[in-house]
Amino acid sequence: MNKRDARIHIIVSEDGVRFLLRDLLRELGYTDIVLSGKFEAIRIAVTENKPDLLILGTSFPDGDALEMIADVRQGRLGKNPFLPMMAITLEPTSHLVKKVVNSGADDLLLYPLSLGHLEQRLDLLIDNRKKFLVTVDYAGPDRRSADSVREHSTSHLLFDAPNALRARVKNDMTDKEMQAAIARTVKAMDGHRADSYMRRICWFVDRIDAGYAWAGDGILEPEVSEFLENLLSTTKQALTVIDEKEQSVYHYLCSTVLTVTARLVKQGSEIEVKDRKVLVELSRAIKVALETDSGSEISRHIRDAVSKT
The missing domain is CATH 3.40.50.2300 (Response regulator)
Known part of the structure; x- marks a missing residue:
């Protein structure tokens, strides 16, 4: 030694x-x-x-x-x-x-x-x-x-x-081999961390959708507003670790979730039903991406699906 x-x-x-x-x-x-x-x-x-x-x-x-x-x-x-x-x-x-x-x-x-x-x-x-x-x-x-x-x-x-x-x-x-090992492992860890963020986003969307359904699209419970704020914060954090080029599907979906969630937060109890449905479809698209080796064709499919909502 x-x-x-x-x-x-x-x-x-x-x-x-x-x-x-x-x-x-x-x-x-x-x-x-x-x-x-x-x-x-x-x-x-x-x-x-x-x-x-x-x-x-x-x-x-x-x-x-x-x-x-x-x-x-x-x-x-x-x-x-x-x-x-x-x-x-x-x-x-x-x-x-x-x-x-x-x-x-x-x-x-x-x-x-x-x-x-x-x-x-x-x-x-x-x-x-x-x-x-x-x-x-x-x-x-x-x-x-x-x-x-x-x-x-x-x-x-x-x-x-x-x-x-x-x-x-x-x-x-060697020092060079160590740097290469660090880079490889960081890349792998960032991929798993991105997956974890995406799963957390889906969890919040499920809670939010259930809250809207329970309230009949009317006045929401305080917990739902808290879920919306948490979804907004989580999505922002996710975008800091997602590589726009290498994880283009995740980046697109997160960016869209961020836009829709910000609108829902601003709307408060006066929600647009369309925005709620778009959020649910985005969550479904994220779940598809998590289970699929997402390439450009998958990306196009998800974008088309969301645009038709």
Whole structure:
């Protein structure tokens, strides 16, 4: 193993924690270690320095490190959403542990920690890193139980995350190969995330249509108005992850859903029945697209169907 070449950034506000981690890592054979106690150093590390492992404190006076981890995982910060990241804390409250889990961090270290414990956690990250789960709300290690029946519990939605720390320590992948692996996996994950958004859009449309039917196209329950607002927000978010060229069908359908939903929100209880029907047809078209290898012919068919509504 070639631990000396692994680039590790320790960004922790507490001096004692920072220095202890450095000393323990040196004992384990890691020598390329960068220390900082400043919150802004997280952004610089991710976007410019590109470490192989990032160890972050959970307490900074001027920012939330766990939100930064989530931003990395969701692709909003840096170019590697799979960057190995550990958090460390002196006060592992239940609220903090939940935030760490939801952020997508690989692990949570508790201070004070021993040399043996740190070595064990690093070895796990190198040799047995958890597969990544990706939904519209989360990207990171899959920590669900084996018998989980929650949304997206099927194994085919899990990804082997390119592991920069393993590649550096094991020397089993070049930097060029790592970048290619990151690009491939990001593309695959974005495709699944787009599918997840489309399914959520259909779910909201079904609830909205049921609400309209129950109200007899009259005054709606407050929940329906909330569903409309959620549909508007979800569709906007979907358009941020859908590639207009490679996912032209999804992009067209989302853009049309956005237009129709905005009209329904504006209309309030004075709805146009035609707009409601168009929304339902768009949802049906999305369901067809989800089950079909959508090409230009499918795109034309869906557009024609919607235009005749």
